[in-house]
Amino acid sequence: MTQHSASPVHPFRLLLGAGPSNVHPRVLQAMTAPLLGHLDPHFLSVMDETRGLLRHVFQTENAVTLPISGTGTAGMEASMVNILEPGDACVVAVNGYFGQRLSEIAERSGANVVQVPHETGKPADPDRVRDAVVKAGNVKAVGVVHAETSTGAGTPLKDIADVAHEAGALLVVDAVTSLGGVELRVDEWGVDVCYSCTQKCVGAPPGLAPLTLSPRAMDALQSRKSKVQSFYLDLTELSSYWDRRAYHHTAPISMIFALREALRLIAEEGLEARWERHERNASAFRAGLTAMGLDVVADAEARLPSLTAILSPDGVDEAQARRHLLDRHGIEVSGGLGPLAGKAWRVGLMGHNSTRANVLTSLGALEDALGEQGYETQAGAGVAAAQRAYLGAD
């Protein structure tokens, strides 16, 4: 080992897209802890603490609650491949890009998937899901996205859980853009399988997928006729490691240190206070958008506290505006996905980044980016409206 050159430093970005979001310095610091072995007694206590904190953030008592060693999409895949066997019927409410992905992954598990399509920006409709479930018959699982990252629409889960349970099916919920920032009560609402990611409202870097499985879901897993097609994501094996320390794969130690620290920050803040913080900031942000004459994709009653998809106005090039925000303001926002590609921005105010300062900063920067393309708003109107919303709300 010879020269030890320093790494070039990249610019600081304010990450206000669909994730990753910036994280608290304590979370970055946690990853510098010296490594431990995955069976070290000290690491086992880190696992126990992490699992307890995950149960809190999911609002569940589920024994099987753990982080999958992959990103949110790995959590989605783990949920489907463990529950579904070839030939099983599965109904998926598709109200955006990630509902579509959930359906695709269920199909690759060998299931017969019935999609329930929805218009862009709408929440999933329990009545239409019920019709599909009744028509399909003998449905093993119903899949729904709690917070659709592509449109910013949230779906209430209680009614859809009832639909699934009336039919004897399991409810699988994507909580990628809700966990830790949007009200979510796994046990009270009757969610059977719920997965998320770490880089959005949870407040850690990307790389893990928190997941929880109800006892009913565990029964379905244990009474499978065929092996789970993925060895890596086999929850029987993974829960053996988390329960009985049986070796399965080497846990991503540093990422678990980061997740634990992020979860501790949530517990310190208080989960309900955190949901309220996300709601307060999103509400002020939307007030600013309205004052600037901008339209939001999601239906008024379905707008998420974590992520807002904004329609780019006629005559404005959305990609050029994003480049302007990145180059001139150091702010990342995301473009549209699927049918919204080229037509929308997605702004996330998630976890550590859901702050009043970021609301005001992003509205000001957006005004500048739009003005650069000749879309004029009354100077400072967005920021002023957001300020008024805070004064009214505080």
Next chain:
Amino acid sequence: MTQHSASPVHPFRLLLGAGPSNVHPRVLQAMTAPLLGHLDPHFLSVMDETRGLLRHVFQTENAVTLPISGTGTAGMEASMVNILEPGDACVVAVNGYFGQRLSEIAERSGANVVQVPHETGKPADPDRVRDAVVKAGNVKAVGVVHAETSTGAGTPLKDIADVAHEAGALLVVDAVTSLGGVELRVDEWGVDVCYSCTQKCVGAPPGLAPLTLSPRAMDALQSRKSKVQSFYLDLTELSSYWDRRAYHHTAPISMIFALREALRLIAEEGLEARWERHERNASAFRAGLTAMGLDVVADAEARLPSLTAILSPDGVDEAQARRHLLDRHGIEVSGGLGPLAGKAWRVGLMGHNSTRANVLTSLGALEDALGEQGYETQAGAGVAAAQRAYLGAD
């Protein structure tokens, strides 16, 4: 956000087991860099640099060379599920626990798997693999473990590559305990699919699985009749992200910062110098073991530079010795796996941890742990023999 309590600090461990190993401080430091978006121009340049450095460490020109967003087992699964389709024939040389796992994962891909069993501690035998390939007929892939982490035996790859290619099959190689520490030449030796992990000789924390695919393997992937059963590990999708920046999943940003830094350290040291360092330290370590009257599991001509499995002598409780090493010396070594459970220790001298200081420290600690159970060696004999080996070798 209220009180910001500091995390309790866990003890420093010298990680001399089967991995994770300790990493260079620059690698831990790299993870504290502020997050970037997975499509940020600066992150794209990090990806390009990482991919170039991965090609160097694999000794390949393969276009498809990237880190899978999961641990080594995810790399194993990605290799098999992308190459194999239901009904394909696959031959796996099983000379330890991880050959067995490779076979299990191939089976879960729907392939018809023929195992070629070997005695514990032996390298895979090309002649026996050829017999199985010829007998099976129309074999799609031959799987072999380059460095068996359960026994410490290494298998030369060139002859097995010839066996696979004579039959028109692809060679899939597990390089989990060799990449970055043991001579490996993917292109020159004709390896078609090769995967590894980050937490052993590569010198980063666990969480990623470097993987490379030859053009022949890419052809096989592109001419599949069925979809890859895993969406998360679908290499067509993953290579689109690494090549054309098409969104697939949010890359684990901080882990990729860590991997890049670890790969830079390899390039600074020089790959061949690093292989030689691993060989020199393992050789001195083995000289110390011999002087202490201890037997090694692997055949003499097959012993790995990265990991040594040591038979625990009669009358010595291997678990008690490991606890003594951990509690009194802060040193982690691993126990045996599979048929070696309760009968062996596995000592890794990998990456940043393959040093003369660690060889001498671990031999001294082992003498103490054995002495505590009444297994007496001539005082200091192991350390002295290792010192002599260094003097002879330097």
